[in-house]
Amino acid sequence: MQKHLINDNGTYKTYLNGAWQTVTTSSPSKDNFVTKGMDDLSVLNRTVKTIDQPMTDNGILGSGKVFKSTLDLKKYFDITGIIIK
Known part of the structure; x- marks a missing residue:
């Protein structure tokens, strides 16, 4: 049986129970x-x-409206693109 760890910028991680968990920061x-x-x-x-x-209304900017929202990057680990409509 093979086992694998993933190296993420020098931190070795495993994917367990739907989340990334750090195993070690050294070899x-x-x-x-x-x-x-x-x-x-x-x-x-x-x-x-x-x-x-x-998103929530955050006021007016010039002739348009401004909306804001907070995105939890730890929850969405592998975001590769964001489209605002």
Whole structure:
């Protein structure tokens, strides 16, 4: 059985219970792979998701209106694009 850890800018992580968890910030040991590694890399196969983000009216700017919203980047780890409509 193969085990895998993902290197994210020097931090080794595993994907467990629907969230990324840090395993180590140094070179992983054999024990890290055996106990914390990933058996199934198919969880990394991602599909495009569209999420409606509620926005609040934040006043007027020139002849238009300004809206704002806060986006939790820890929740949406792999954002590659944002479209505002």
